[in-house]
Amino acid sequence: MHIKFFKYQGAGNDFVLIDNREATIKSLDNKLVAQICDRRFGIGADGLMLLQTEPGYDFRMIYYNADGKEGSMCGNGGRCIVAFAKHLGVITDTTTFQAVDGVHYAKISAEGDWVSLQMIDVEVIEKDNDAYVLNTGSPHYVKLTTNLEAKNVYNEGYAIRNNTKYKTEGINVNFVEKSKETEGYFVRTFERGVENETYACGTGVTAVALAMAKHNKTFGTISTPIKVLGGDLNIRFNFDGKKFSNIFLEGPAKLVFEGEVEL
Numbered sequence: 001m002h003i004k005f006f007k008y009q010g011a012g013n014d015f016v017l018i019d020n021r022e023a024t025i026k027s028l029d030n031k032l033v034a035q036i037c038d039r040r041f042g043i044g045a046d047g048l049m050l051l052q053t054e055p056g057y058d059f060r061m062i063y064y065n066a067d068g069k070e071g072s073m074c075g076n077g078g079r080c081i082v083a084f085a086k087h088l089g090v091i092t093d094t095t096t097f098q099a100v101d102g103v104h105y106a107k108i109s110a111e112g113d114w115v116s117l118q119m120i121d122v123e124v125i126e127k128d129n130d131a132y133v134l135n136t137g138s139p140h141y142v143k144l145t146t147n148l149e150a151k152n153v154y155n156e157g158y159a160i161r162n163n164t165k166y167k168t169e170g171i172n173v174n175f176v177e178k179s180k181e182t183e184g185y186f187v188r189t190f191e192r193g194v195e196n197e198t199y200a201c202g203t204g205v206t207a208v209a210l211a212m213a214k215h216n217k218t219f220g221t222i223s224t225p226i227k228v229l230g231g232d233l234n235i236r237f238n239f240d241g242k243k244f245s246n247i248f249l250e251g252p253a254k255l256v257f258e259g260e261v262e263l
C-alpha cells in the first residue's frame, strides 16, 4: 500500500502522521508500526498517529507507540495532530476531537505551529515512597531529583519501569528538578512504549506540573513552565486542593517534512 506520511515534532517528541479519513488503512500490524518508527531501518519516530473521521467531532486520533502497540493518550502527539488537522484544512483555529482517553478541546495559533491542548481532569495522585504516581491520559511516575543533567535517565528509568510493581502494565518515568532560572522545572522522561528517554513527554510534563502543585501545596489557577531536552512547554490548570481541572498543555508543534512510503 502506497502511503503519504507527515513527520511532526512537539518539543522534540516526534511522530509520523497519516491522513486516514478515507479509511484506506483498516488496521496496522504492530511489526509494521515498529518498523516505520525504527530510527535506523524506518522513518524514525517516538510514535505514529492516524487521523480518522469521527461523527460529531472534527476527527479521531489513533496513537501507536514506537514499539508498535496502540498506546494510551499522547499529549505532544495530541498537539501535533491538531497542527496536522489545520494543515489538512480539517480545522481552522479551534477543535474538539476524540482520543483514547476521551474528548479533547484545543486551540492553535494562526501560524499553525503552537497548540494549547486541554487534558483530562485529574483527581487521584498516589505516592510510591517519595515519588508521585498519577494518570494524565497515560500513567506517570514523578520523582524529584538533583543534578538531573548528569543523571543516567535510561538506566534509572528502565529499572523503575521494569520493577515488580510496574513491569506488567509499564509506566512512564519522569525525573524533575526545580529550575534555578524560572518558577518552573527541568524534566527528563523515560517513556513506556518507546522504552527509552524521549526529548519531551506531554502527558509526563503535565503529570509533573500537577504533582509539584500537590507537593508544594499551591492552589488556584497555576501556570508552570517546564524545560525539556527538546525545548519548552507550559502547563496551565486549576487546583482546588482536591481536583485538577482546566488543564492545558501548551507549546510548539511543527511539520518537519512530508513523504511517501510503500507499506
Ligand SMILES: N[C@H](CCC[C@H](N)C(=O)O)C(=O)O
Pocket: 013, 046, 065, 071, 072, 073, 074, 075, 076, 077, 138, 139, 172, 191, 192, 193, 194, 200, 201, 202, 203, 204
Ligand atoms: N509513551 C506513553 C504514550 C505517549 C506519551 C507521550 N509521548 C506524551 O507526549 O504524552 C505511554 O505509553 O504511556
